[in-house]
Amino acid sequence: MIKLYEKGAYVLHGTEVIDELEATKEMLQAKTGKECSKSELSENTLAYSILKAHNTSGNMEKLKVKFDKLTSHDITFVGIIQTARASGLEKFPVPYVLTNCHNSLCAVGGTINEDDHMFGLSCAKKYGGIYVPPHQAVIHQFAREVLAEGGKMILGSDSHTRYGALGTMAIGEGGPELVKQLLNKTYDINMPGVIGVHLTGEPRKGVGPQDIALAIIGAVFEKGYVNNKVMEFFGEGVYKLSVDYRIGIDVMTTETTCLSSIWVTDNKVKEFYEIHKRPEAYKELTLEEAVYYDGMIEVDLGDIKPMIAMPFHPSNVYTIDELNENLYDVLSEVEKKAAVSLDNKIKYSLQDKVRNNRLYVDQGVIAGCAGGGFENICDAADILKGKYIGADDFSLSVYPASQPIFMELVKNGLVADLMETGATIRTAFCGPCFGAGDVPSNNGFSIRHTTRNFPNREGSKITSGQIASVALMDARSIAATAASQGYLTSSENIDTEFLKPKYFYDSKIYDNRVYNGIGKPIPETEIKFGPGIVDWPAMSGLTDNMLLKVVSVIMDPVTTTDELIPSGETSSYRSNPLGLAEFTLSRKDPAYVGSAKEIQLGEKARTKGEDIFAAVGELKEVYETIQKVFPVEPSETEIGSVIYAVKPGDGSAREQAASCQKVLGGLANIAKEYATKRYRSNLINWGMLPFLLKEEVPFEKGDYLFIKDIKKAISEKHSEIKAYIVGKGMKEITLMLGELTDDEREIIDKGCLINYYRNEK
Template identity: 60%
Template sequence: MISIQRSGAYWSDGHFLSPSEGAAAGFPAPEEAARGTIAYSILKSHNTGGDMRNLHLRFDAIASHDITYVGIIQTARASGMESFPLPYVLTNCHNSLCAVGGTINEDDHLFGLSAAKKYGGEFVPAHQAVIHQYMRERYAASGAMILASDSHTRYGAYGTLSIGEGGPELARQLLRKTYDLAYPKVIAVCLEGAPRPGVGPQDVALSLIGATFNEGVVKNMVMEFIGPGIANLSMDYRNGIDVMTTETSCLSSVWQTDDVVRRSLSVHGREKDYKTLSPAPVAWYDGVIRVDLGKVEPMIALPFHPANAYPIRVFKENMEDILNRVDEDTLRQLEPSERPASLRKKIVNGEFIADQGVIAGCSGGTYQNLMAASRILGGHPVGSDAFWLSVYPASMPILLELTRLGVMSSFMASGASVRSCFCGPCFGAGDVPANGGFSIRHTTRNFPNREGSKPSDGQIAYVALMDARSIAATALNHGRLTSALELPEPPADPADEPYRYDDSAYEARVYRGVGHPHPETPLVFGPNIADWPEQISLPENLLVTVASAIYDPVTTTDELIPSGETSSLRSNPVRLADFTLSRKDPGYVGRAKNIAALETLRRKNPADPAVLAVMDGYDPADTALGSAVMAIRPGDGSAREQAASCQRVLGGVANLAGEYATKRYRSNVVNWGMLPFTVKDIASLDLAPGDRLYIPGIRAALRGDAEEISALLLKDGARRPVTLSLPGLTREERDIILAGSLINFYAP
């Protein structure tokens, strides 16, 4: 089904050739042939410098939603921004439920609208569209680049190389700065054959994620989709695979384009944005992934990661063993006060019983997914027992067309709940199941508590990812887990989908002010919107206390700062910071605050006895106190910069990691003025809260180009030398850390 080749290969005339075969055919050297990829041509056209090894990129458009745009605009304002220098789209698809958090969410929306007017942006009110569907419909273009403050920023199926990053990187674009990175490796994803009826895009995506994530096959690389199988996929099908590439930990993705893309752009009134993109006659790729679409089966990704994927057939044949492993993962991930009921109790008379189905968002709520699910359900009732089904269209144009065709009335006749265009089911703010419930979702993630439960209140529920087609088949069977291939006649997905785009809802509600700022417009500040607290520059020496030590193989951004119940506080850095690591290490905030209080006292009076008592003999006049989080592999998941900024607000000065799960999290650490240390075999240090690291001369090291930093570990009454690494820090990243944050670095 999927084969992976981690060594490089030439692509020519529809075939892969080894380096020796390419040399025999007279092909150019790999470094030269690498310029033949689609990714190279797009990156080159957006690189503002002459060096393609070190890219300095400017994007064609940027986008944010209402969890992130307040902080981004506040950061850019503090750094001197006077208008948006490029199209900036502000959507309101995350904090859409304005009953949550009182007036806070709608206060943020009014701020966003006033900012769009003042600075010249595009404002999409709540319930109109989820961010990525709106960008597909309005901005994705062949050969373009888009940056957005959401990790699932993927419009590669249109030939748009898109990247999801933390807010500071968008602030840089607003300040007419560049997005800087070393030229990434480009991996060919060759699609062959055609999917069977009943196999959907989520099935292909979960197969890819399961084959690549754990081994880091495409980590921080660009996945370039090529091959004859693409012609057999509709636009929605391609988008459904593409948006999930984020979960492989790749940097971005891009696809070759064809008439299907041209027709889709034409339907949306943007045929001029189409270009034919394909590899050059000879192109070099740094690795190869081959996917036989015809062999992909309906999949299920069990808690707590999209990579924990199995064919539904295999899961049903081995339910006891697989669910036993999920039970053990639950104990490790959530650390409940008492052992929850085993998921094996969901097996009834040899069938696995789900409690809920959800089809939603940028991955599930597309026109064709909902159309396919409706055809499978066929108006038959989902039943009056515990199982229930919700569907969330990804945009108002999709909802309008499906309503016109009677699809939504068919869902309602089946007993399904039809909801608005909202991202909540993806991050835990919509359709929360009962305690112990099991939800199957065509959404993007199934991390712990992504369904909205709060473990601190003794609640545990679970999300598994599936395709809309198999969710509908399961709903047809009243919650009994059913693969769409088990249906007598699974519906086929046409490659050329019939779709009528009606954007009258946008015309009625969306504020379109790109390029037309009104600087006299006042910003509307709600009582929860607060400026970032002042951050100090990097001191000469550091005495760093470990405030939390996490030994899980991967630590998600959801664990660093919860995604659901805290979303209404995103615009208040100080209040939000109180939730840092609240699920994973509830003692962290208190520890970090104690260290921060001592640092504040040190700056006021270095000779204070309370300060001297914790300095271990080091000079408080030039040695600052700070905290750090240690984790084996932190930062998988969301692009939300709050995963790092909350640590900084609490006095964090560093992360200590074996490696960083994603570039975007490491960038957030840097942009908030923290040191992104890596430590070889970090687990062997056996760090625990309270252990300390004395790092002399750290400011001098950052002024220079040192990548290896000598430090002393103070643990159990002993001091021993350790080496901390800062690999790959650019000159500008060093200067940002020296300044104390990106805001300080760009302050006028």
Template identity: 60%
Template sequence: MIKLYENGVYLRAGKEIIAGEDFADSGQKEAAKKGTISWSVLAAHNTSGNMDKLKIKFDALTSHDITYVGIIQTAKASGMERFPLPYVLTNCHNSLCAVGGTINSDDHIFGLSAAKRYGGIFVPPHIAVIHQYMREMMAGGGKMILGSDSHTRYGALGTMAVGEGGGELVKQLLNDSWDIDYPDVVAVYLTGKPAPGVGPHDVALAIVGAVFKNGYVKNKVMEFVGPGIANLSTDYRNSIDVMTTETTCLSSIWQTDDETRSWLALHGREADYRALSPQPLAWYDGCVYVDLSAIKPMIALPFHPGNVYTIDALYENLTDILREVEKESERIGHGQARLSLLDKVENGRLKVQQGIIAGCSGGNYENVIAAANALRGKSCGDDVFSLAVYPSSQPVFMNLTQQGAIADLIGAGAIVRTAFCGPCFGAGDTPVNNGLSIRHTTRNFPNREGSKPGNGQMSAVALMDARSIAATAANGGYLTAATAEERVPDYAFDPTSYRHRVYQGYVKGATQQALIYGPNIRDWPELGALTENILLSVSSKILDEVTTTDELIPSGETSSYRSNPLGLAEFTLSRRDPGYVGRSKAVAALEKKRQAGEVSELAPVFERIRQIPGQQQVDPLKTEIGSMIYAIKPGDGSAREQAASCQRVIGGLANIARQYATKRYRSNVINWGMLPLQMVDDPTFEVGDHIYIPGIRAALDRCGEPIAAWVIRASGEVEEIALYMENLTAEEREIIKAGSLINFNKARQAG
């Protein structure tokens, strides 16, 4: 089904894979590196003149309504007067406006006022989810798009798209660049043709399952090539492509063909087509070989998209597999709640309580048509099981209505709703306590469906393709793999709803419109510059294999506070370490006292520091104090910058990790002026201990070299430990020294 090549490969004529060690002329490798699609796209957008050190300028930006307020506020504080490139502000995350009174609607009005003032594109609530709008109206061959959402992926249309934290979008709004070393590029070679009933989520989950745990494509570009692409429609490709985020890759790009051209032409944008394919000889740093004909209906069980089984394999080992998930739920619930699954097995079949087909992965036209085909003339039943379907945009919804698919779904008992991303991050359609929801959405992290283990509430999500979800619905909620699929009628795109409702400010230009602030929209608090020496207070220690951004700052009900930095920060680690916020705020209070000239509470700690060789003259008043989180591998998941900014605004000064799960989370840490420290050894420090790091500003200029630090334990014992930081650009070093991207930009503007 899927094979991973241990070493790099050459791709000859787009069809022949040759393992690197088997290629006769290794002298062609450097030239062949330039033969990938990725090289051509990155080279066209690089402004550095050096392909080893890229400085990328993007063609367009996009954000949604839990990220754009903070981005615009930051850019405004940094001197931005106009959006210098197309910036699409969508409203698909807080569009229900059901939590927090007027808060969410106030954010939307702020976004519209910003689009008018700075010349942006504003997509009102319920019109489209962020990535469907970008596919339909913005993506095109050879382009690069940056979005403040982790699932910013338009590779199937020939666009290399990247999901990053808000700070990276701010840099583009200030005419700065996205700076990275040239990434490794991995070929995803597709061959064969999917069997009837096998959908794009089945293919995507199989790939995620093969590459996530081993980090095979981490921070690399996935380049989709091979003859199998011709057997996939564009909707099918889009649904696979958006899930590449769950592999922790950097971005994705696909070879394009007449199918791509036809899809863009259907959307009135044939001029945006560009033929993209590898050169006759191209070198890839790895290869994921996928035989599409061997893929079977899949399921990703809680609590990660990489926890993948074929549905057949699940049923062959049902009891053992479900028991392992139950054990994991006990760990996640920390004794407050657990998920039971074995009690949901009836006569050898697993009964689920809910089905959802939604968002940028599930709500595409063809996925919904497939579900409607499976349910035509059938019933979802009158028991606990329910099904909700969210078409991904109003044009998709309109044509589904014209095709009769909406009537088929409603007639079967499904609920059809407008475009919304909520089921992907825990807002809307929260299942019953102890329930199992099957979803064609992007993620099934813990609490992603809205449960609160700390309050004794836990449910969970398993990921499946829309086709198998519909088959399950037609079977009364008993988990069922799809086996057949009817013909998909041709899609007709009608942009009338966009033409009538989307504000096209990039065309109209900037105006004198004042920004409209609601009471929940607050400016970022003042942050101080980094001092030469620092004292970190260990405020949380997480030894889980991976710590997701959902655990760092929960999604769902917290979304209403995304425009209120201090209000949102109260939820930091609330579902993983509820005592963290209080500990970090206590450290922040000590730092405020230091700035006011008072450090007596830490006198015993500094007495121990003065006994360290060379530190006899340490000045507590010139030593910044901040909180610190240790996690083995933090940052898997969302691009939202709040996963880092929430730590920072309540006193965070550093993270220490064995490795960072994604570049985007590490970028967020840096842009908020925190140190992305790492250590090889297991941590011997505990919550409440202090870590003293002298000469940290100088250490920033020696990335990769060991950084001497000392643990001062509550007992008074002192132990030296070794830390380090991986590569930082010159600008990133200065951002950390300044204390945040905002401070860096203010200083640069003043200069």
């Protein structure tokens, strides 16, 4: 079904793939008519050419990238603009779109989320940006319709910023990376590896883009095959897919932990831009005669069957047939995996969802940047035509990804068809993906064409004894399940004629409602602040030495950003750093906030020149032990907290996973590895040290770590740092930092990105 190459691969004439292990110089020369070196041919990728066009460093090994456009939503843009304002923002230097698709549902009895929206509108006016009101479009659909351009680059503060199917290389990062672009700085990375994704064949009838995406995620995630690399899609299979279908695969590449994606383009993509009244945005992207990729994923589209990603990760994949045919065995396996994710803190069962030897589902949702596309909803409507979803537990909700899509579905009659089945139709909203919409009941089992199904996400509050679980599926199999009134059904088992109605895009909705101030800043505009919008607290710079208390140790194989800072009910606090910080690790380690605050009292006393031992009594004994070895002055040693996690940062790009730790006094993370580049970048941009520890964890929760001469080690570019576990003695351990740019070192030294830019003035 899917083959991963052990090493790299050569691609000739856009179709012929040669395994690097089998290739010889003579073979390549015979096929191409010239000598070919691996290094030269690696520069023939689409990714390389786009990155080269956007690199300002003059060195393709050390990139300094300037993006063409930026995009954010209402959970992230307040913090980004507040940080940029504190750092000297005068106007948006490139087109910047502020969408409102996460906090669309304003707080009951209050206006806190709408205050964020009005903040965004006033900033779009003042600095010259685009403001998309709530319920108009989810962030990525608006970007596809209005922003994407062939050969261009877009940076977004949402992890699913992926527009590769349209020929746009897009990257999702934490907010501080957008701040850098707003201040005319660069995105600094080493040249990423590029992995070819060779699509052949044609999808089976009823198989949708989510099925292809889940199969790929299942094949590559655990191996880290594409981690922080660019996935480049090519092959005859690409041309068999509609653009909507390609988009549906592309957006899910985020769940592989790749850095970005890019696809070859063709007349179908050209037509997409023409339909959206932007023909000039199209650029033909085709492969050179000979290309080298650092790895290769072979996907025969015809081999892939309808898939399901069971709780609690998009990589936990099975075919729906496999699940149905081995029901109790698979459910037992899923329950065992879930017990690890849930720390065995709560009883979790899926086998009690079996009725009449079939798996019964409580809820279906088709929504957001992955599921809410026109073609997905049309195909789902065809499957459900003339059927009804029943009056039992099962419900079905459909969220078109934008108002133009919604309007076309109204015009062609499919909204009426869906409503007749018992489904409900909602406006564009990202809530079902992060736990703010269609939250399942306790012990509920939901199937969703959305992007993620992590634990502690859609309705689960483990510390309160509440659990809900989500499985990811394609819209077509969700519709087939709805047609079976809640019994899990593969779309291949429903005989359907897919009518494939033509899409007509009407831009009048945006023309009449979206504020477009690109190139037209109004500096005298007064920014609107609500009481929930709070400035960042002051943050100290690095001192010569550092004392860290270990306040949380997480031994899960992977820790998601949702576990570091929960989504869902925290949304209304996203613009209040201290208010949001109260939720840090609340579903994973409820004692974290209290423990971090206790040690933070020592740092607050130190910076005020007060007695740190009076603030935190246990520090006296700790310093007595340290001073037996090193002549350290407590008043000149920064005090803070640190967490250990095996592999933190999978999932969302939101910076709050790091910033919430920082405002509580967090100074570092220690990890075996970081799940994504963006989480590590978030730590650095908030002045936190991204330590690595390859050995078994030698400390426990509650231990203190003393790090001598950390400021010197950062400035002198040491890769290894000596640290000491403070107990009855001083046990030496070695921490590593990994590669840091000069700017990243200075950001850490200054204490955070805000201080770094403030220092530049």
